[in-house]
Amino acid sequence: MNFDFKQIITASLILFAVIDIIGSIPIIVDLRKKVGHIQSEKASIVAAILMILFLFVGEEILGLIGIDVNSFAVAGAFILFFLALEMILGIQLYKDDAPETASIVPLAFPLIAGAGTMTTLLSLRSEYETINIICAIGINMIFVYLVLKSSAKIEKVLGSQGINVVRKIFGVILLAIAVKLFATNIQNLFS
Template identity: 50%
Template sequence: MLDFDFIEMLSAFIVLFAVIDILGSIPIVLDIRDKGGRIDAWKAAPVSFIILIVFLFLGEALLGLFGVDLSSFAIAGSLILMIMAIEMILGVQIFKHDSPTGASIVPIAFPLIAGAGSFTTLLALRAEFALSTIIVALFLNIVVVFFVLHYTDKIKHIAGAGGVYVLKKFFGIILMAMSIRLFMSNFASLLVEMIDHFKGL
């Protein structure tokens, strides 16, 4: 615990917060409820956490089956994060959410919270931060997810449509900056590996 880096945890927390984008998903949650889908925060949040933790530990092994290293996956992930940031900032839809009618597990826990974006982000973060740091950041995000799902109506009433809009744009810019950082750091690592490989020939 003495080696725990609060700044790194905060960075990981912000990236995951921007990708999960539970505040930006409030309109989706409200729409699901309007269509008769009952959302139980006590069920959705824990299931999301379990899915993401399992992928955090097994994702790298799964990549190994396909011969993909972590740096390459992190670069691919950074490009996806960039696209997600563009969605948030410009208000366009590039990824299509084609999940069925709402429920606590599907589509809230998966794929809204634990989806392609968060999977990619977790493995990308593993190339940057300690595992314990990511787990703490993920747990804190799931706590936020729980409270947002549990108090969606109150949050919407307090923040208003304008407040949610501003938050979405703000975290979109942060996510874009983080995606650029992930790309540059991992691209540099791959470049060094390529240079060393050619030197050894």
């Protein structure tokens, strides 16, 4: 075990940027309005488990079913693209048959532990010690939990107009991330 505080901080910041829980606040608020209750604990724990599992067996699982990391990232880009379109245009593309609560889908996966996050974990694994990446996942999941738990308070502070503005801004940012993820990985697929 090789704890490195610098690696933990760097990996935490990278994961924080990719997970983008702050940018997901409008989606979380919408989900809470649709289902009435967000299971913050369950979503955070399931996302953490998915991320840690993928850290250890992600490449093997993808290889087993004949999918390379670049194809997985392109698929993730499409998911992010459609989420961004929902945010920007105010339309609903993702439909769940009368969800009672929001926890595993779409919060834990694909919002928190989506294809972009999974791809990032595989990249981090080649540069950092596994224990430091696990610590970074833990730090991010604590922050995710706090944001999920306080989404009602955040909504009150921002108000409906503020939420709409944040939704549009982060929708465009999410769209840009989707395009970048797509462009980078589509090139690697054909080279």
